[in-house]
Structures are given as C-alpha cells and as structure tokens.
Amino acid sequence: MMTVENTTQTKKLIDNLKAVCASYGLGNDGNEFKIITQVFLYKYLNDKFSYELKKVKPSLTKREKWQLALSEIDEGEYKLLQFDLESNTAFLYPHHVIEYLFDRQNEPEFGKLLDDTLLDIAAKNNDLFAVNTDGGAKIRLFDRVTEFISDPTKRDAFAKALLNKLVDFSFENVMTEGFDFFSTIFEYLVKDYNNDAGGKYAEYYTPHAVAKIMAAILVPEPVKNVTVYDPSAGSGTLLMNLAHAIGPDKCTVYSQDISQKSSTLLRLNLVLNNLVHSIENVIQGNTMTTPYHKEHGALRKFDYIVSNPPFKLDFSDDVEELQKKVNKGRFFAGIPNVPKKAKDKMAIYSLFLQHIAYSLTETGKAAVVVPTGFLTAQSGIDKKIRQYLVDHKMLAGAVSMPSNIFATTGTNVSIVFMDKNNDGKVVFIDASNLGKTVKEGKNQKTVLNTKEEDRIINTFINKTEVDNFSVVVEYDEITTKNYSFNAGQYFEVKIEYEDITLEDFTTLKNTFQSNLKELFAESEKLEKQIQENFKFLNYE
Structure with a gap:
C-alpha cells in the first residue's frame, strides 16, 4: 500500500471516531480528545503487538482468526513471548485484543468490558507507558472512555460504535512508515485539540517549518548517544523533529510541561515515533518552580534543547518561589516584573531562556522561539540575557521569522540559537520577507516553501553572507551594537553613485x-x- 493510501485510510479512521463522538453529543466536548486519542492509541498498540508477534511466531498467521487462537497457547509459554518482542511493544493478553472484544460486543455491560480492558492493558504496561508528574505520581495510559457518556444506558452502544470503527482497518501496513508519515497523522489527530484556547496555560502548536529549521541547524552532522530536552514541550513537535534529525535510536528525550493534556499528547507522539524508551522522562509539572530532571543532586545538563516557551503568562503566584536563593544561578538575569494591571502579561519566556542557557552541557546547543522584540530590547532582563550569551561566547545566531508564521498569535517571532562550542562566528538572518500568506480558519498565516526553509538552513549552517538577508559577525562587533541580535543593524549600507x-x-x-x-x-x-x-x- 502506498503512503498516500495509508495516510488517507488513517485519517478516515480518525474522522470516523470523531463522528461517533459527535453522534453521542461529545463533538467539541472537553473530553472528546481523551476518547479519540485513547481509542486511536489502543488500536495502534493492538496492531503493533500483532505485527511484532507475527515476526516471532509466524505459525499463528496460518489460522483464519489467529488472534483468537492466542488463548490456546500455554500460559507459561505465552508469558515468555514478551521477551521476544521489541522492547517498545505493549504486551497484550488474549482478552485484550480487539477481535476478542468484537466477538463479545452484544453482551450486557459491553461498555464496562471495554473500559476494564483498557485499564488492564494500562496496568500491565505501566512501567513502559506511564507519564510521571513532578510529585512522583504516575499518569496511566488509559481512562474509562465510556464514562464520559453521562447517560449510563448509552455507554454499551457507544463502546460498540467505537469498536466497529477499528476492525476494518489495520496499522500493520504503516509500521515501516517513518517520521514524515506519523508527524502528519499526529498533527491531523490533534488539530482540533492543540490550540490556543487553553485558558491560563494556552498551548500553541509550533509550525513544522519552524521545527524543521531549528532541528536542521542544531544537527548539521550525525551524532549519537545524546540527550534532547524541551522544558515547555507541549505535544512535542519540536522534540519529534529534533529526535528525527538525530535518529530515535541515537537519542534519549526528556521533557516537562505544566499541562496534563500536553503530556498525554506527547506520550502518544513518542509512541508513534518509536521513542517509547523515553516516555519515563515525560514529566507533567511546572519547570520554572519545580524543575524535575536532575543528576548527581543538581539540575541535569542536556546536549540539545529546543523550546517554544509561553511568551506571557500570569506567574505572579510563583514569583516568591522563583526568587529564592536556590534559583540565583539559574535565573542569572533576574525575574521579570509582574505588571500591576495585567498580570498575564508577565514576560515568562525570559525565565525559560535563562533556564535553557543554564541547562546546557559544556558542548550543548539550543534553539528557542522568542518574540522578535527580544532581539533589540535596550534595557532590562532581555538585554542582560543577550549580553550573557555574548559574553559567555555561546550565541550562535538568530533568525527573524516572517510575521504570522504562527496563525494563532500576531506576535512576530524569531529563533535564537545557542552553541557553547561555537567558533566565534555569529550568524544573523532576516527571513521576515520570505513566505506566502494563506488563510487558516479566521486567521492569516505565513507559509514557507521547502526552498525557503532550505535557504535559511543552508545559509546558517554554512555561515554565508547574503545582501539584505544574512550577516556573519564577531562577538566584539555585537558588543559595539549594544548587543543587538537584529540582522538589519549589521547590513552594510550601500550607496550607488x-x-x-x-x-x-x-x-x-x-x-x-x-x-x-x-x-x-x-x-x-x-x-x-x-x-x-x-x-x-x-x-x-
């Protein structure tokens, strides 16, 4: 089956699951994303188990309903099968498989049976798939999906309707597909649930163009056995692009995000992208007040860090905690003020920038999305951070992106690159004139084509100077320009006579x-x- 067909079939499954939710009054309901993502994940894990089991026990496939024949295998022999499967595969028992449930769908309390099955799978695979909180609790893989239906008399029918969307589709055809396929599917799966309507802790989906540029510039050559980290991970777009650039078997992912929904979506993203071994490092918690990842009693240092931090949030309740002495080294430039009349305008991104600079290994690299105003602020914490990056010779460069590159926010953004092993040359790129404006819902969005993305990437990596587009400067020159990271301030003014x-x-x-x-x-x-x-x- 071709990739296009696989994509079409998988998107159709997602649409069908959403249609079931809508028909039972859960369309655009706050719990819809939990049902859709968990049923989708159950189906994927079921088919992944089948795919791997066929490889170690091919004789099973000779049976017409071979999944149902699993119960005929001796219990001791069956348990040993899990040691033959790939380590990132959920281990299911005969009563867990979809075919078993399908044959019992007309029995009383089928909704309870489906829920009990999901919880049992979660319990038996908890060490592999649980997401941790900064308090040490484990967030299990599945919930009772039918209990989101308030009318108990409709739960059996709802469970049956969901299951019947799963049986005529198989993920086994896509197990060999790569990142490009699964990133597309994941984006389609969560497009209605990963937006900026999240209240205090709004979640912004990072465009793939931005993620691709960040990952490609950070990893121009092959590396292995490295750690990658995002302190404001969201659903993991940046992490997945970076891990793909490195290779999922060559890196270990670490993350933290205050949103439980984001952590749940990130877990799904890791499963789809063959990074199950990193799920134990997904932490749901407040990175600023309670950074989780530590090593030898101190905050852990990472080889690669990517982040699209929240630009403005109400962290006023956490200021006292942030100002404690233990944070002095981490927040070297200080804690931003809390605006008296608009607490939600606190420039929280400056805390993330400091945390990231502090969390790099001696040869670490980072790429961070910032509001473009950060590049030229004449005073305050923003300037202190820029000065720190220059004085410590860890600034690699900055790219000013086109306006509306994010459809969900009108704030102009740029990307700041750090490299603690930089050669002394700093690249500034003004890409603000690139891209094409398109309509996305009610918003305008600027989209970069592949050539434009590659132009930014290659110009940065090769440290090429292009008139009115890019400039390469020394640290001393940045100092004389009041530590400005704006490319335009370094362009040569040419007068033609x-x-x-x-x-x-x-x-x-x-x-x-x-x-x-x-x-x-x-x-x-x-x-x-x-x-x-x-x-x-x-x-x-």
Whole structure:
C-alpha cells in the first residue's frame, strides 16, 4: 500500500471516531480528545503487538482468526513471548485484543468490558507507558472512555460504535512508515485539540517549518548517544523533529510541561515515533518552580534543547518561589516584573531562556522561539540575557521569522540559537520577507516553501553572507551594537553613485525646485482652508 493510501485510510479512521463522538453529543466536548486519542492509541498498540508477534511466531498467521487462537497457547509459554518482542511493544493478553472484544460486543455491560480492558492493558504496561508528574505520581495510559457518556444506558452502544470503527482497518501496513508519515497523522489527530484556547496555560502548536529549521541547524552532522530536552514541550513537535534529525535510536528525550493534556499528547507522539524508551522522562509539572530532571543532586545538563516557551503568562503566584536563593544561578538575569494591571502579561519566556542557557552541557546547543522584540530590547532582563550569551561566547545566531508564521498569535517571532562550542562566528538572518500568506480558519498565516526553509538552513549552517538577508559577525562587533541580535543593524549600507553631466544636474535641480513650489503652494492653500473651516465649528 502506498503512503498516500495509508495516510488517507488513517485519517478516515480518525474522522470516523470523531463522528461517533459527535453522534453521542461529545463533538467539541472537553473530553472528546481523551476518547479519540485513547481509542486511536489502543488500536495502534493492538496492531503493533500483532505485527511484532507475527515476526516471532509466524505459525499463528496460518489460522483464519489467529488472534483468537492466542488463548490456546500455554500460559507459561505465552508469558515468555514478551521477551521476544521489541522492547517498545505493549504486551497484550488474549482478552485484550480487539477481535476478542468484537466477538463479545452484544453482551450486557459491553461498555464496562471495554473500559476494564483498557485499564488492564494500562496496568500491565505501566512501567513502559506511564507519564510521571513532578510529585512522583504516575499518569496511566488509559481512562474509562465510556464514562464520559453521562447517560449510563448509552455507554454499551457507544463502546460498540467505537469498536466497529477499528476492525476494518489495520496499522500493520504503516509500521515501516517513518517520521514524515506519523508527524502528519499526529498533527491531523490533534488539530482540533492543540490550540490556543487553553485558558491560563494556552498551548500553541509550533509550525513544522519552524521545527524543521531549528532541528536542521542544531544537527548539521550525525551524532549519537545524546540527550534532547524541551522544558515547555507541549505535544512535542519540536522534540519529534529534533529526535528525527538525530535518529530515535541515537537519542534519549526528556521533557516537562505544566499541562496534563500536553503530556498525554506527547506520550502518544513518542509512541508513534518509536521513542517509547523515553516516555519515563515525560514529566507533567511546572519547570520554572519545580524543575524535575536532575543528576548527581543538581539540575541535569542536556546536549540539545529546543523550546517554544509561553511568551506571557500570569506567574505572579510563583514569583516568591522563583526568587529564592536556590534559583540565583539559574535565573542569572533576574525575574521579570509582574505588571500591576495585567498580570498575564508577565514576560515568562525570559525565565525559560535563562533556564535553557543554564541547562546546557559544556558542548550543548539550543534553539528557542522568542518574540522578535527580544532581539533589540535596550534595557532590562532581555538585554542582560543577550549580553550573557555574548559574553559567555555561546550565541550562535538568530533568525527573524516572517510575521504570522504562527496563525494563532500576531506576535512576530524569531529563533535564537545557542552553541557553547561555537567558533566565534555569529550568524544573523532576516527571513521576515520570505513566505506566502494563506488563510487558516479566521486567521492569516505565513507559509514557507521547502526552498525557503532550505535557504535559511543552508545559509546558517554554512555561515554565508547574503545582501539584505544574512550577516556573519564577531562577538566584539555585537558588543559595539549594544548587543543587538537584529540582522538589519549589521547590513552594510550601500550607496550607488551615477555619473551625470552638468546639463542633467541642472535639469534635475530645476525639476525638484518646480515640484517643491507646487507642493508649498498647495500646502498654503490647504492651511488657509483649514483655518476658514474652523470658524464654522459650533458647540452644538
């Protein structure tokens, strides 16, 4: 089956599951994403188990309903099968498989049976798939999906409707597909649930163009056995692109995010992208007040860090905690002020920037999305951070992105790159004029094509200077420019001279003088007219 067909079939499954939810009154319900993502994940894990089991026990496939024949295998022998499967595969028992449930769908309390099955799978695979909180609790893989239906009399029918969407589709055809396929499917799966309508802790989906540029610049050459980290991971777009650039078997992913929903979606993303071994490092919690990942009693340092942190949030309740002495080294530039009349405008991104700079290994690299205003702020914490990056010779460069590259926010954004092993050359790129404006829902969005993405990537990696697009500077030159990271301030101003005759010069001069006389006359006329009109102004 071709990839296009696989994509079409998988998207159809997602649409069918959403249609079931809508028909039972759960369309756009706050719990819809839990049902859709968990049923989708159950189906994927079921088919992944079947796919791997066929490889170690091919004789099973000779049976017409071979999944049902699993119960005929000796219990001791069956348990040993899990040691032959790939370590990232959920181990299911005969009563867990979809075919078993399908044959019992007309029994009383089928909704409870489906829920019990999901919980049992979660319990038996908890060590592999549980997401941790910063308090040490484990968030299990599945919930009771039918209990989101408030009317108990409809739960059996709801469970049956969901299951019947799963049996005529198989993920086994896509197990060999790569990142491009699964990233597309994941984005389609969560597109209605991963947006900026999340209240205090809004979640912004990072465009793939931004994620691709960040990952490609950070990893221009092959690496292995490295750690990658995102302190504001969301659903993991940046992490997945970075892990793909490195290779899922060559890196270990670490993350933290305050949102439980984001952590749940990130777990699904890791499963789909063959990064199950990193799920134990997914932490749901507040990175600023309670950073979780530690090593030898201190905050862990990472080889690669990516982040699209929240730009503004109300962290006023956490300021006292943030100002404790234990944070002095981490927040070297200080804690941003809390605006008295708009607490939600606190520039929280500056805390993430400091945390990231502090969390890099001695040869670590990072790429962080920032509001473009950060590049040129003349004072305050933003300037102190820029000065720190330059003085510590860890600034690799910055890219100013086109406006509306994020459809969900009007804030212009840039990407700041750090490299603690930089060669002394810093690249500034002004990509603000690239891209094409398209309509996305009610918003305008700027989209980069592949050539434009590659132009940014190759220019940065090769440290190429292009007129009015890119410049390569030394750290000393940045210091003389008041630590500005804005490419435009470094572009050479070129004045082109053209030789003309005295006759041409006299003609141009006379023309300008004549035009100015006409403009001044028109200005005087308008001035008098305005003065006359003022005479007719009355209070009433």
